[in-house]
Amino acid sequence: MDHLLRQNNPLRVPKPTPLAYDVHDLNGKFLVKQGELFSTRLLQKMSRMAPPPNKKIRMRDHAVFGKDLLQAINKIPFHPLFSQNFSSSPFEKVLHEAGLPYWGIQALEYFKKMDPDTYWHSLRVFVLTAFMSLQFIKQQKRKLLVASMGPLHDIGKFSVPLKVLQKKTLLSLEERNHIRYHVFSGAVLLSYYQGTENPFGAKVALEHHERLDGSGYPFGILLSDPMVELIALCDVYDALISPRPYRNRAYDLRSGLEVLTEMAMDGTFSLDLVRFLIALHRQEKTDYKKLALSKEIRGLPPEKNYYGQMLS
Ligand SMILES: [Fe+2]
Numbered sequence: 001m002d003h004l005l006r007q008n009n010p011l012r013v014p015k016p017t018p019l020a021y022d023v024h025d026l027n028g029k030f031l032v033k034q035g036e037l038f039s040t041r042l043l044q045k046m047s048r049m050a051p052p053p054n055k056k057i058r059m060r061d062h063a064v065f066g067k068d069l070l071q072a073i074n075k076i077p078f079h080p081l082f083s084q085n086f087s088s089s090p091f092e093k094v095l096h097e098a099g100l101p102y103w104g105i106q107a108l109e110y111f112k113k114m115d116p117d118t119y120w121h122s123l124r125v126f127v128l129t130a131f132m133s134l135q136f137i138k139q140q141k142r143k144l145l146v147a148s149m150g151p152l153h154d155i156g157k158f159s160v161p162l163k164v165l166q167k168k169t170l171l172s173l174e175e176r177n178h179i180r181y182h183v184f185s186g187a188v189l190l191s192y193y194q195g196t197e198n199p200f201g202a203k204v205a206l207e208h209h210e211r212l213d214g215s216g217y218p219f220g221i222l223l224s225d226p227m228v229e230l231i232a233l234c235d236v237y238d239a240l241i242s243p244r245p246y247r248n249r250a251y252d253l254r255s256g257l258e259v260l261t262e263m264a265m266d267g268t269f270s271l272d273l274v275r276f277l278i279a280l281h282r283q284e285k286t287d288y289k290k291l292a293l294s295k296e297i298r299g300l301p302p303e304k305n306y307y308g309q310m311l312s
């Protein structure tokens with residue numbers, strides 16, 4: 001899939017927007033005031049305030065996350081996908097070498113304690129992104145870059161109140177906007193923490209809910225960075241097949257893949273990425289490039305799902 005090898009574009013905020021809430025760093029230090037314009041200039045300012053970079057800790061070497069990663073890999077639905085692949089050295093290598101700085105560890109610790117759904121989601125997105133990067137990204141440095149953003153793509157949820165993140169009933173418009181705010185606060189936080197060292201992080205935080213066809217948020221741009229798209233697809237896949245507060249149960253694997261198939265056929269995600277995921281689930285080895293997609297529905301989607309619905 002050649003387009004994944006294209007140079008990724010730098011982060012640009014297409015439409016400067018006033019921030020709806022304050023942003024604090026992970027220690028509660030005030031960073032940006034509500035009402036300040038979220039713009040390329042603000043992110044550059046944050047980058048200049050970045051604390052000195054600290055040594056990265058390998059996820060697999062971390063006593064808690066290393067163990068949790070193995071648990072995520074060995075649990076259904078990931079177990080059948082990765083059990084035969086895990087011992088393959090390139091996958092191990094990416095998982096092993098992708099590192100998190102101290103503040104990244106701090107963010108994961110927060111989620112593990114306060115919002116376990118986001119914690120386990122972040123680990124699974126890491127695993128899946130690392131795996132897919134082997135297929136779709138050529139340079140080792142870029143594979144590591146993309147994989148290492150898997151656990152941090154939702155770091156902006158640190159700025160969203162837990163009672164909103166974990167609400168089990170219909171959201172008000174304001175609550176929905178507060179959840180969506182995590183893309184802005186995430187870009188601020190990652191610009192601040194990563195500085196100019198890794199501008200890709202802020203881009204992932206800001207654009208991982210944008211889509212190829214412009215149907216995403218916050219700006220509805222045509223997502224053009226294939227490395228961000230890879231994380232975005234792993235994000236949606238995991239969100240479908242994992243428990244979420246806003247529906248009675250997760251999608252089963254088949255219906256989750258059917259949702260992604262429909263999205264790919266409608267131009268929301270690249271066909272090849274979705275074909276690859278589907279082929280990964282097949283017991284017989286199939287060349288994903290030859291996989292024919294169909295919109296036929298055979299899985300069992302959850303009966304109650306408030307996603308995208310709001311209190312009127
Ligand atoms: Fe997100």
Ligand SMILES: [Fe+2]
Nearest residue numbers: 121153154235
């Ligand atoms: Fe996510």
